[in-house]
Amino acid sequence: MNVLMILSVILFILMVSIGGNKGVLSFISLFFNFGVLMITIILMLDPDRNPIFLTMIACTVISCINLFFINEINRKTITAFISTMITIVILLLFIDLVTRVSMIQGFSEEQSEELAPYSLYIGVNFIKVGASVIIMSTIGAITEVAMSITSSMSETLNHHPSINHRDLFLSGMRIGKDILGTDTNTLFFAFFGGYMALLIWFKDLDYSLGEIVNSKIFSSEMITIFSAGIGIALIIPITSWIHSLVSLKLIARNRRVMNED
Template identity: 25%
Template sequence: MRRRATLLLSAILVPVGVITLIAMVLLWPDGDRSSLSVTSPYATAEGVSFEHGTVREVREGDCPSSQPTVDAGGTALTCTIADTQPAKGGDVIPVEVTPELAKTDAVEVGDEIRYLDLSTVMQGGAAPYVFVDFVRSVPIVALAVGYAVVVIAVARWRGLRAIIGLVGALVVLAHFILPGLVEGRPPLLLGLVGSVVIMYGVLYFAHGFSARTSTALLGTVFGLGVTAVLAAWATDAAHLTGVGDENAYTLVNASDGLSIFSVILCGLIISGLGVLNDVTITQSSSVWELYELAPDTPGRRLFSSAMRIGRDHIASTVYTIAFAYAGAALPVLILVSLYDRALIDTLTSGELAEEVVRTLVGSIGLVLAIPLTTGVAVLVVKAVDPKSTGGRDDGGIGATTAEPAGTPGTLAPGARLVALGGPGARRRTEPGA
């Protein structure tokens, strides 16, 4: 039974894995981006450079960019100025802070900032030093290290493997999916193949090779397939163009061969990876844990118990996805809420339609993956005992009948000691027992 269950899972997952690898090789980008022309916002003209330094003082004063107005007899505008000590040394310089940022009072003494040095090309026509951004390296690195420490401390080696798996997933995204989209590869195949490769690597690397992990992977692949089909239909039916986004405009103007439709379609498939992986591995583990607590539970009852856990997971996941988007898109939601429009018009508008479709498509895929994963896990767990089989293989060679109630290691009155073996085995009854 154990061998049969393992062969069954392998008969499904091994061919899927081989086909996925072959498709990945065929879809692998060749690195040709000659048709793409994007101007980097960090590119500078000759004599202009990006510098960074430490803010020593924040004050209100005459804007350096108002100097031409003053020279003409006008009145200088007032703005926020961050007196900054350049990292490369030298005197403190006045960096003009943009009005939008000045309203937030975000620039404080001691902040590390990045600014544009125009001192060699601007002579009285504009501010020679203009604020660009904050230097966030230290806090972000500290958060990343803290996150890794917490994950490893709680999950131990499995947590470390999960972090390494995440790095591998980002490598697949950066070197396969994104360049493939740029070069015009089929977005549906690209997103599906890349996602399956990521899930194979992440699940087996983080959770190990086992029937439990294989069951979760099978449910994940099924959920990805459902998500891909729904994404292909919804992207076309809902007319998701993506042109309402500034970055989309940049991509449209950068290349005639790059389709925003393709980017949206691939994004719908990838966006559900994390939550889908979460629910499938949870359901698979739930079935195994329930079985270990009560090995004699019938399969139908085991499925029902695990699905009660799955329903709770579905209920929590529904608003988890919605709130995750709401938190990331608060400025858009605030703007849309200020418009005098009906609710249905707001939800189906170009500003929100893409995120609404992404949430619904991902949710349907993960909801359908839960009963499939649970059913497969129940079938496998009834055939594969995850615990040591010592003494529990009924009818196995060398097994003995369970001891009747009484003192451990002794035989109760009327009991018989039966030895089971191969052909010619003898059955012996103790005299007087």
């Protein structure tokens, strides 16, 4: 039994013992999401297919898995899904523009030695692939924030059923403010944790701070972090507004039906 299998078993045991049935579904969803990513990458190899369009389909499927497969179809997951899709569309338009302007697509100078024996003509649009990579890096954080806000707002509504739209929206915003700082820092430290060896390599190559900041590989990762942070910031007001509007409308409709009966 190798290390990967041992870690998988430990993760499964912990998720089941803590999360119960949802823990099992969450563990299974990891393999579903991996399958979606692999299929998307394979489809992107065809130059006739648009990577951004494929990314939107993949994000939709991943959102359905993370929201509906794990947490079932209900008011919380539906509003979280709608908010996620709206945020992804806005973010995709922004990221596509940033990728074109910054020209971070393709391989960096630091990777040239490893790639020298191979042909660099791949036949795909790396500008769109670069935008797709950034979007894929943000989808997990966005769905997480959307679900956290809708769950918290639903608890607030259960305890205060007479709350109005404005107060419920502000409640979601306050929850989002607490999430915003921790999630953006999580993304930031995940980058430095994953690229610690690269930063050490930069130091061994005697890169100055300006050379590090202006290197393509560093810039692309920082743009990914900033784009994910923008997505997290956008999803908070969008989810808060949509969930408060939908929830109160459903409550008002149920009350009218009960009064008519």
